[in-house]
Amino acid sequence: MTKIIDLSVKEKIYKSKKSKLSILNNFSLEVAAGEKIAIVGESGVGKSSLLNIIGLIDRDYNGEYTLLGSATNNLHTSELAQWRNQKIGFVLQESALINSLTIEDNIKLPLLYAGSGKKEFKPEDFESVINAIGIKPILKKKPLECSGGEKARAVFARGIIMKPQIILADEPTASLDMENRERIVTLLFKMNREFNTTIITVTHDLEIANRHDRVIHLESNSKCFAGVMKQ
Amino acid sequence: MKIFKFIVSKIFLRKAILGIGVMLLLCMANYITFTAARSILSTFQGYQETKYVNQEGVYIANLDPDSHIDMNIIGENGTQAVYDYLNSNFKYAFYTDGFIVSVPNSDDMEISLGYMNEQYNRLNGFELSQGTDLYFDYQLEGEIPVLIGKGLSKTYPVGSTIKIEESVIGRPLTLQVQGVLKQNAYHSNYYALNSKTYYNFSILIPVNEEFINHASMDIQLNGLMDITLLDTSKEEIANLSEIIKDNLGLRFNFFSQKENYDYFNEYYLHSLKIIFITTFILLIVITCLSVWNALVSVRLMLKDFTINLLVGLSYSKLKRIFYGYFGMIAFINVALISIFTAFNRYGCWLRKDATFATYGLFGLIGMDWLALLSVVASDIIIGIIIVESMLWKIKKVPISLGVLQ
Numbered sequence: 288m289t290k291i292i293d294l295s296v297k298e299k300i301y302k303s304k305k306s307k308l309s310i311l312n313n314f315s316l317e318v319a320a321g322e323k324i325a326i327v328g329e330s331g332v333g334k335s336s337l338l339n340i341i342g343l344i345d346r347d348y349n350g351e352y353t354l355l356g357s358a359t360n361n362l363h364t365s366e367l368a369q370w371r372n373q374k375i376g377f378v379l380q381e382s383a384l385i386n387s388l389t390i391e392d393n394i395k396l397p398l399l400y401a402g403s404g405k406k407e408f409k410p411e412d413f414e415s416v417i418n419a420i421g422i423k424p425i426l427k428k429k430p431l432e433c434s435g436g437e438k439a440r441a442v443f444a445r446g447i448i449m450k451p452q453i454i455l456a457d458e459p460t461a462s463l464d465m466e467n468r469e470r471i472v473t474l475l476f477k478m479n480r481e482f483n484t485t486i487i488t489v490t491h492d493l494e495i496a497n498r499h500d501r502v503i504h505l506e507s508n509s510k511c512f513a514g515v516m517k518q
Numbered sequence: 519m520k521i522f523k524f525i526v527s528k529i530f531l532r533k534a535i536l537g538i539g540v541m542l543l544l545c546m547a548n549y550i551t552f553t554a555a556r557s558i559l560s561t562f563q564g565y566q567e568t569k570y571v572n573q574e575g576v577y578i579a580n581l582d583p584d585s586h587i588d589m590n591i592i593g594e595n596g597t598q599a600v601y602d603y604l605n606s607n608f609k610y611a612f613y614t615d616g617f618i619v620s621v622p623n624s625d626d627m628e629i630s631l632g633y634m635n636e637q638y639n640r641l642n643g644f645e646l647s648q649g650t651d652l653y654f655d656y657q658l659e660g661e662i663p664v665l666i667g668k669g670l671s672k673t674y675p676v677g678s679t680i681k682i683e684e685s686v687i688g689r690p691l692t693l694q695v696q697g698v699l700k701q702n703a704y705h706s707n708y709y710a711l712n713s714k715t716y717y718n719f720s721i722l723i724p725v726n727e728e729f730i731n732h733a734s735m736d737i738q739l740n741g742l743m744d745i746t747l748l749d750t751s752k753e754e755i756a757n758l759s760e761i762i763k764d765n766l767g768l769r770f771n772f773f774s775q776k777e778n779y780d781y782f783n784e785y786y787l788h789s790l791k792i793i794f795i796t797t798f799i800l801l802i803v804i805t806c807l808s809v810w811n812a813l814v815s816v817r818l819m820l821k822d823f824t825i826n827l828l829v830g831l832s833y834s835k836l837k838r839i840f841y842g843y844f845g846m847i848a849f850i851n852v853a854l855i856s857i858f859t860a861f862n863r864y865g866c867w868l869r870k871d872a873t874f875a876t877y878g879l880f881g882l883i884g885m886d887w888l889a890l891l892s893v894v895a896s897d898i899i900i901g902i903i904i905v906e907s908m909l910w911k912i913k914k915v916p917i918s919l920g921v922l923q
Binding site for chain 1: 520521524528529532533821822825826827828829830831832833834835
């Protein structure tokens with residue numbers, strides 16, 4: 288299987304005036320294309336920090352990171368932005384929508400930044416995404432006019448609109464009811480099945496975590512991660 | 519451009535505090551800068567122009583504020599006696615204006631007449647755009663050489679004649695256009711240097727001894743109010759003061775070069791300093807308010823920025839968007855001030871106000887353009903401070919998924 292993520296973090300430090308917190312000490316991760324990985328652990332152990340690093344949001348750490356065969360440490364910020372736009376999809380909590388935009392504008396936001404390196408995107412691609420997710424009736428609504436489940440699906444649609452190779456999901460079902468939770472997880476896994484998209488999910492929900500190929504358990508103050516291979 | 523339009527219309531302008539707050543604060547800063555810059559420039563121009571007063575042996579007349587004018591005891595003989603004394607004992611510069619007369623012209627403006635003698639013309643004469651300078655050895659019976667403002671030159675080209683019923687001499691006069699003043703020729707007020715009279719619709723008539731002798735009491739008295747004595751001394755002036763007091767019952771002060779110099783420096787430089795310092799303090803206060811306003815806006819929009827950064831916006835692009843947005847607001851403000859100023863200047867034409875009607879590109883004169891330039895300069899400084907503060911604030915809380923939780 289093709290290795291698309293090769294990450295080695297010596298440490299990630301958060302500094303404040305009064306304290307210094309070191310996490311992800313000597314942490315390493317290799318992910319193959321099409322893998323589904325769940326990251327679990329208590330609050331504050333560095334789950335979201337890990338996602339920030341994998342998602343090219345945070346480069347302020349001591350370590351090396353190769354994504355899709357390219358070393359990311361020397362990439363310019365505009366290149367990082369382009370990679371975030373085209374190669375990585377973020378599926379976040381349902382609150383991660385811009386309230387002043389309609390659901391349609393929120394979903395189409397990544398297309399705005401696609402620029403010259405834009406993948407070929409046809410109107411029917413958008414149609415197929417919203418039909419698959421079942422949010423056509425709410426496209427003209429603003430987020431504040433939608434239910435939690437509808438917003439979660441809109442966030443999901445935005446995350447996959449560019450057909451990314453990697454989806455990073457940060458607690459995507461945290462505030463959803465059972466029905467909507469199941470819908471989002473099903474959609475995530477459908478992307479994985481149909482397009483071989485790599486899925487990395489941060490979750491507190493062990494039931495959802497266990498449905499992934501691998502579960503990585505991060506422990507507080509640990510020098511290295513505890514990883515559990517399911518397969 | 520698409521991204522800029524999107525961010526501005528769908529995000530910035532939806533947050534009134536950034537959209538309207540920055541606009542209003544910048545508008546205030548621009549207006550203050552513009553007014554102060556224009557005032558300082560105008561005062562500086564006036565100061566430069568009246569420098570001729572600050573020469574050794576020059577004394578300028580000023581009616582004592584405690585001296586009461588009683589027109590019943592002032593007669594033509596009295597003013598003539600003063601001028602007889604002046605002609606015999608002094609070299610003096612005579613200038614007075616503001617006498618309105620109706621002369622047909624293409625802009626249908628009321629025309630202001632100004633009178634000056636040869637000494638004044640030498641000291642503080644006007645620059646010409648056409649024709650030749652005045653000569654003063656003319657006869658009242660013949661054609662009197664005159665200078666006219668640019669606004670009259672279309673109707674009365676150099677060499678043409680103008681017939682007027684003129685109250686100062688009390689009989690019809692024939693004036694011959696000798697020269698045309700430069701566009702927007704002006705004189706500053708001695709006692710309010712930032713205030714100017716423009717001569718685009720004026721006729722300047724040369725004054726010689728014969729003219730003074732035949733002139734009405736009005737012009738003789740008006741001319742005395744600002745008369746400038748040259749190459750003289752305090753002792754000689756003391757006698758003149760007595761003559762004026764005896765003949766007109768008025769007490770005049772004559773300020774020496776040093777007194778004038780001290781007066782200008784103490785009063786006008788002090789005023790300029792106050793204007794400059796006040797403007798500077800106000801600009802700092804407004805800039806601080808703008809920065810605060812911008813930082814509050816960033817806090818309110820942090821989630822929106824983070825989402826945009828996650829899906830492909832870069833910090834460098836965001837920086838360009840901020841500068842573009844600020845530039846757009848600054849451009850709108852500068853345009854508004856320009857339109858407002860041009861409209862004010864155009865108002866003088868609508869009111870047929872000959873002493874303030876001016877010519878200029880888009881209705882703005884040189885002083886306005888310089889003041890606008892200072893507004894642009896201050897906007898650049900304020901813009902850099904605000905945008906860099908906003909970026910600092912955004913980078914202080916690095917984009918992370920945590921912001922969205």
